[in-house]
Amino acid sequence: MLLLLITGALVMLLVWDYGRRSLRLHFFERSKISGPVSIPILGNGLQALFFRPENYIQKFGDYFNKYGKTFRLWVLGECLVYTTDLKYFEAILSSGTLLKKAHLYRFLDDFLGDGILLSTGHKWTSRRKALAPAFHFKCLENFVEIMDRNSGIMVEKLKKVADGKTSVDLFKYVSLEALDVITETAMGIQVNAQSDPNCPYTKALKSVVYIESNRLASVSQRYDWLFPIAAPFVYRRLQRDIRLMQDFTDKVIRERRAILEQSKADGSYRPIIMGDEETGKKSKMALLDILLQATVDNKPLTNKDIREEVDVFIFAGDDTTTSGVSHALHVISRHPRVQKCIYEELVSVLGQDPDAPVTQAKLLELKYLDCVVKETMRLHPPVPILGRFLPKDLQVGDKVIPGNTSILLMPYYVYRDPEYFPDPLTFKPERWLNGKEASTVPFTYIPFSSGPKNCVGQKFANLQLKTLISKVIRHYELLPLGEDLKPTYTFILSSSSGNHVGLMPRKKVN
Template sequence: MYLEIFAILLTTLFVWDYLRHRRHNRMYAAAGIRGPRSYPFVGTAPTLFKESPKTVFSLQSRLMAQYGKNVKMQMIGESGFTTADPKMIEAIMSSQQTIQKNNLYGLLVNWLGDGLLISKGKKWFRRRKIITPAFHFKILEDFVEVFDQQSAIMAQQLYDRADGKTVINMFPVACLCALDIITETAMGVKVNAQLQPQFPYVQSVTTASTMLAERFMNPLQRVDGIMKLLYPKLFAKLNDSVKTMHNFTDSVITERRDLLQKSIAENADANAALFNEVGQKRRMALLDVLLQSTIDGAPLSNEDIREEVDTFMFEGHDTTTSSIAFTCYLLARHPEVQARVFQEVCDVLGDDKSAPVNMQLLGELKYLECVIKESLRLYPSVPLIGRHITHDIVLDGKLIPAKSDVILFIYHAQRDPEYFSEPDKFLPERFSMERKGEIHPFAYTPFSAGPRNCIGQKFAMLEMKSTISKLIRHFELLPLGQEVELVMNVILRSSTGINCGLKPRVY
């Protein structure tokens, strides 16, 4: 009797699973989107999860070679496809109908709430409109001073290891510098991460970022209930880190709001809060913009503001860290490119290592910008982007069914030989003014594109140019240490570190 009941249940589950995916399978077949064998309940998961994060890049390359640039995938409870086709990426990124993020981004909700990265619909549109003024060039001009000061601290901290023989993993070095920059520009406070890496907020950001990266790759950690059951200590550690970050952010918001309201009460002028005790203009931060913003005449709550500040913290330090580290790695291994960057830096900034930079000078570092863009092509900080298709829609001439999850493989699209000659070579000249217009705009999308593009890309480029030019003024970068072994993650990383050596410059 029990065997009969079990057989009936099993048969029912098989039928349910078949019917659930039947429409998707038919529509993908009609669209010419194929993929690896799918099994009942688990879909194509066995094909994916037998690979380690280190080999996901090569797995995707093999699947594309077999099935094309659009590859059908079916996971537990999900149907969709991956794409590295710039034409399909253009159709998805350009449409207002395909801007919803997929459910993997739900892993970030505990930390970021429903901020700009995750939110959708009217809330996303309103928040985007509010935050855009924070990146006005006049505010960015003030931020450059922070970039310069913090990168100078980074350079000084590196001299102890700059003997031309010591291998330095640039990722943690750049991470602390980027964290100092983002806390000061987002919240208007100094945490001195480079000088005090044990500061609780700094440790919590590092812990949460690392653990979220692990959750992204480990299916057993993706559901809170399962993670809490199987990894109770890790789950508790993550929650403690998030609580520490939220408490710190809340305290900063409260203090800043009190200051603003006090100044308004005393001076009847909100702008007065942006001046310090001696009458000098206080540097604007993202937090100041949010505190003075309203929706339908009502100010944002502290929770609303925390969502956006935390989002800016998350998006603005690991991504920049990755690109700075990989650019240093490439410069160390291409001395001819490094020599040209150094010459440009000397020509534009002079030979005084301590001389401050400004926005105009950074704008004149044209070749360095080409170098950074080419580094982002080879090693995009965000190697993939997830979207959710909410209703049937035609994309690149293909009818895609509703409730489809799509993964855009930015990493593979940016190495497509159809769009980039010698795609695996480091050739900054691809981005020179003389070759402007040669690159398909959706074959190269390290900052995403379309309505959901990265709102802070100008900020990021200025920060990278400031930081890397500072390193180049102080040090010669040397090809020391292991080569990178890329790991698929929320942010592109290397399991072997992102290594180089340093030697003080002699002018």
């Protein structure tokens, strides 16, 4: 009897699995979209057991070589389509309705809530509008001062390893510097991560990012219902660290709101009006201050609303900047001619004194460095994968992607396609000289995404990248020491071998 029940249950499970997949398989067959052989119930779950952050890039590259520009995977009941086909890039990124992130972003729900990264519809539109003043040039000018000061701290920290012989993994230095910048610009407070990397907030953030990144490659931790069962200690640590960070941010918000209310009570309050000269003079405001004064539908944002946006800003800004800067410095160390050109431009624009502060205007004059940043983000894009969820069938040309599917756009491989970028694996900043684009084909270069949901902070990011890179190169000659890069995907592009360089102090000119 028991055997009969088990057999019946298995048959029903197989029928249910076939039913939920058959229609989508039909669309895939008609559209000539194939992928690795899957099995009932598990799909490609067994293959996924061997996916690791350090082999994602290679595995997906192998699949593209085998199945063409678009392929599909099944992981249990989850359907995923991966593509480098620019027709899909245009259809999805240009859409004003396909704004929901792919399911892989669900790992960030507990931490980021419904902030601008994950929200859609009216909430997303209104929040993006509320955030816009933070990226006005007057605010950015103040942010550059914060970036410059913290980059100065980093070059001081590097002195003890700058002997021209030691291989230094810059990732950990850049990560702490980026966190100092992003927390001060987001919340107006200094966590001093570079001086105290064991600060509870710093440790909690790094722990959360590490755990959530590992969940990407873990079948047992991938699903919210299974995660607490399969890894209870990791799950509890994640919840504890998220709670610690949120409590910290909530406390800062309450204190700043109290100051704002007091200013309204005593008559010293002045609303933010970007472009106003007086506002410009006192624009040493953090993102949090701007959100405290923002309204949506004539109502102020709640503390929870503000915390969501602050958390998104910190999460997105810390890791992407770390990836961009550490990859750039590594690549520059391997190209002495490029480094020489950068240094000559820095001296020409910023002068001989390596400690002279930079300004937004001066950073914008660094045209060759801008080319180096663009070429770095082509070969080593901080965000190598963009994901959207398709609630309904999507027809592009004569092909249909079925609804209830996550589609992953893979710009990493587009940037390395000789069809769009001649000699694609060679680092050539000159591709971008004189303001020209290295490829004139739309959607071939989208380091900050594209369309309605492009990165709202891209000007901020470019300024931070150029500030830190320029500061390091003004103080040190970068040498090609240490291991080469081994690309790893953990929401952002990193290297499992680190980002190693040697550092030789430059001689100061009197």
